[in-house]
Amino acid sequence: MTSALSNFARRLRVRIESTMRDASAPAVTVAGTPASLFPDDEFDAWALALFAEQFACNPSYHRICVAAGKTPGTVEHWTQIPTVPTTAFKEFDLTCLPADKREVVFHSSGTTRQSPSRHFHHAESLAVYETSLWTEFTRRVLPGESEEVADFQLALLTPPPAQAPHSSLVHMCETVRRRMGAPETSYLGCVHPEGGWTLNYEQTCSRLAAACMAAQPVLLLGTGFSLVHLLDHLASRGQRLSLPPGSRVMETGGYKGRSRTLTQAELHALITARLGVPPAQIVCEYGMSELSSQAYAAETQTGPREFLFAPWARARIISPETGQEVRLGETGLIQVFDLANVFSVMAIQTEDLGVRQAAGFVLAGRAAQAEPRGCSLLPTPP
Amino acid sequence: MTLPAYFLADLPPDAELTAQLIVEASQTLKRNRARYLADRSTAQLVALLDRVGRDWLDPGYPLRQLALAEGPNALGFSRETLATGLDDFFRQLTAENLHRLLRQDLGAAEALDHPVVLDSTGEPRRRTLAVGPEFLVHIAAGNLPNPTLTSMVLGLLTRAAQFVKCATGTALLPQLFAHSLYAADAKLGACLEVAVWPGGCARLETPLFAAADCLTATGSDATLAALRAQLSPATRFLGYGHRVSFACVAGDALTGGRARQLARAAAVDVAAWDQLGCLSPQVIYVTQGNGLAADQFAELLAEELAAREQTHPRGRLPTDLAATLASRRAFYAVRAAHSGDTRVWQSPESTAWTVVYEADPQFQSSCGYRWVYVKPAPDLTAVLHGADAVRGQISTVGLAAPEEQAAAWMTTLARWGVSRVCPLGRMQQPPLTWRHDGRPALGELITWTDWED
Numbered sequence: 001m002t003s004a005l006s007n008f009a010r011r012l013r014v015r016i017e018s019t020m021r022d023a024s025a026p027a028v029t030v031a032g033t034p035a036s037l038f039p040d041d042e043f044d045a046w047a048l049a050l051f052a053e054q055f056a057c058n059p060s061y062h063r064i065c066v067a068a069g070k071t072p073g074t075v076e077h078w079t080q081i082p083t084v085p086t087t088a089f090k091e092f093d094l095t096c097l098p099a100d101k102r103e104v105v106f107h108s109s110g111t112t113r114q115s116p117s118r119h120f121h122h123a124e125s126l127a128v129y130e131t132s133l134w135t136e137f138t139r140r141v142l143p144g145e146s147e148e149v150a151d152f153q154l155a156l157l158t159p160p161p162a163q164a165p166h167s168s169l170v171h172m173c174e175t176v177r178r179r180m181g182a183p184e185t186s187y188l189g190c191v192h193p194e195g196g197w198t199l200n201y202e203q204t205c206s207r208l209a210a211a212c213m214a215a216q217p218v219l220l221l222g223t224g225f226s227l228v229h230l231l232d233h234l235a236s237r238g239q240r241l242s243l244p245p246g247s248r249v250m251e252t253g254g255y256k257g258r259s260r261t262l263t264q265a266e267l268h269a270l271i272t273a274r275l276g277v278p279p280a281q282i283v284c285e286y287g288m289s290e291l292s293s294q295a296y297a298a299e300t301q302t303g304p305r306e307f308l309f310a311p312w313a314r315a316r317i318i319s320p321e322t323g324q325e326v327r328l329g330e331t332g333l334i335q336v337f338d339l340a341n342v343f344s345v346m347a348i349q350t351e352d353l354g355v356r357q358a359a360g361f362v363l364a365g366r367a368a369q370a371e372p373r374g375c376s377l378l379p380t381p382p
Numbered sequence: 383m384t385l386p387a388y389f390l391a392d393l394p395p396d397a398e399l400t401a402q403l404i405v406e407a408s409q410t411l412k413r414n415r416a417r418y419l420a421d422r423s424t425a426q427l428v429a430l431l432d433r434v435g436r437d438w439l440d441p442g443y444p445l446r447q448l449a450l451a452e453g454p455n456a457l458g459f460s461r462e463t464l465a466t467g468l469d470d471f472f473r474q475l476t477a478e479n480l481h482r483l484l485r486q487d488l489g490a491a492e493a494l495d496h497p498v499v500l501d502s503t504g505e506p507r508r509r510t511l512a513v514g515p516e517f518l519v520h521i522a523a524g525n526l527p528n529p530t531l532t533s534m535v536l537g538l539l540t541r542a543a544q545f546v547k548c549a550t551g552t553a554l555l556p557q558l559f560a561h562s563l564y565a566a567d568a569k570l571g572a573c574l575e576v577a578v579w580p581g582g583c584a585r586l587e588t589p590l591f592a593a594a595d596c597l598t599a600t601g602s603d604a605t606l607a608a609l610r611a612q613l614s615p616a617t618r619f620l621g622y623g624h625r626v627s628f629a630c631v632a633g634d635a636l637t638g639g640r641a642r643q644l645a646r647a648a649a650v651d652v653a654a655w656d657q658l659g660c661l662s663p664q665v666i667y668v669t670q671g672n673g674l675a676a677d678q679f680a681e682l683l684a685e686e687l688a689a690r691e692q693t694h695p696r697g698r699l700p701t702d703l704a705a706t707l708a709s710r711r712a713f714y715a716v717r718a719a720h721s722g723d724t725r726v727w728q729s730p731e732s733t734a735w736t737v738v739y740e741a742d743p744q745f746q747s748s749c750g751y752r753w754v755y756v757k758p759a760p761d762l763t764a765v766l767h768g769a770d771a772v773r774g775q776i777s778t779v780g781l782a783a784p785e786e787q788a789a790a791w792m793t794t795l796a797r798w799g800v801s802r803v804c805p806l807g808r809m810q811q812p813p814l815t816w817r818h819d820g821r822p823a824l825g826e827l828i829t830w831t832d833w834e835d
Contacts, residue, residue, distance in 0.1 A: 066719070320709075
């Protein structure tokens, strides 16, 4: 690993933080952070520089690029940078960090018993991760409220970091908690003996009820399934809460078979019905252990929620047939080019499907598990 | 061409099926069977099926034209793949093959017509009559028509009234085949029903199953178990679970021009029905020998799949399925970049076909749609070791081996649990006499009445 990556990381953190102070930039709207905060030309220059460093310092990625015939000498634009599928993180060490520098590892929350993805971090890479996360989180989840974050009662429906040290989502929650100065008791989830996540229901309910009594707005962060667990629990007790005005919910991730599965609209309707938080105050987050930046989607009046990444990350929707970017309104695989993935791989190909929009994308499920239409056995993907 | 509304499947998609409709259809079918079908002779039925088979092979036959016109949209196969699949099936449907089947499964061609002395038993004073079910229900799973069409043919031979329940989006070919039988003999067509609904609809299935004395089904183990649980003990249940197939090529066979021929044959098997059937090879094992090595054969196979794509393109895929193929490819590209133990050949600018060579002999399920693994193995023992995870679920092994080796391999494969061994290139063309999963498909429909004199 060269000091060039460290320099890159340092410069990127400064640049990301500067987007918060850019008075001349167009305002952040509900729809998202304008990409002009990080203009295309500038993004391209950063991306090509990072590609060159990762090509040099990430041995696994180096092989992938050489095999694809794409090297810093031939790649002219960030859209040509070779992507790595998220599944490759299960089998290969896609990192620029030498073994003795890998202090933290984030695992994907597997839906199967297969080995999880591994995304290695150390102090410097976590610093970039946290800067990226917090900057965009305050913009998208707490727009206009960054000065008064301390006024929120933070409710985190995940286990605390000690119980889930390899969860990037928990690390995200922990970053938010520390930056907000909220107590460790903000965690309302725990890992149950079989390894899955569950909620301390009594504690959650009393915490929310207390916030209602104190008229203190709640910032509730959780996965789809933990929210369903909470909402079902409230329903079983015939309980409806009316969280104080200004309360917000950020929901992320899927269900992974851990609860019944709801559509986004059903989940949001239940959140409104049981917690009293209107759809406009519910934000959807899209992230994964293989990335260091997140996309968010707020309610729109015109159609389905559109995800937009932080401006130092760009999503492309590509046709699975041709590998080329699809046209507006078409569906394809989501690729993410995340500058904040400094010490691993910037260019990631997910297994998620998105519908390309003018600025962002609408989530459209995942690659099918290819159930044969005939009568073959189901495949076992790698 | 619009089809006359003879069958429930002909109704507009928004027409609602009711339990009452199912009850009435079942009663009508049984009544028509008693009136028009029960007393037909085997010779008459064989002649009719032979004629229908020839009709379907005729390029000008309107129902074939309709199948080829609507099939690509309805079923997702290209016109050429569909035409080849239909030809392969209907070429089998001849009087000669039907007689072979009757003799194989029933011992005598006329065993369904009158009591016969079965030569094989050596009991001159015992005669026996084969009796088919009165009301036979087929639960058809996939949109590969062959299993369903075969079931309909067998049911007709046994003089059963038949109700074919198709999964949504898969009914076209059973429906058109039913129309061809109706066109050939309207009274026989009146003993047949084809309907479509999503599986597990108790409102319709409860009355249907109550009327059936025999039910055939293809599907997952869970589907079959759920179906069996709904049937009365008096109803015969013939379930055909999911199966996979692979090919086994002896390295000694891959010499000279023969290697190219075998690659072409393998490409035919992979391309047939876009590799979506139980009989499609998912893995091709190449054993060590004095011919090409496995990775060289994989390269030849890739060339032949590319050629096959030109004449018999793969069907268009929905985005989520194409995404699965693209994701898998991306993963294998990473593996290939790290080690020569994995190599990938793939169609450019599309997901039409993919060949993955892997040194690891472990059986790997393909996701279908013309994605095939080629794996080396020292010998047949190593092949079977690699395929151990799917032992008991194998249908067909496509074989290419020198003659002196083939017989020994066949015996080993049979004792290991393989129920069909055929030459490479014919995996998706089982004969009418094929014993489905090693069981006599016609024989299992029959009840015998012995007459001891």
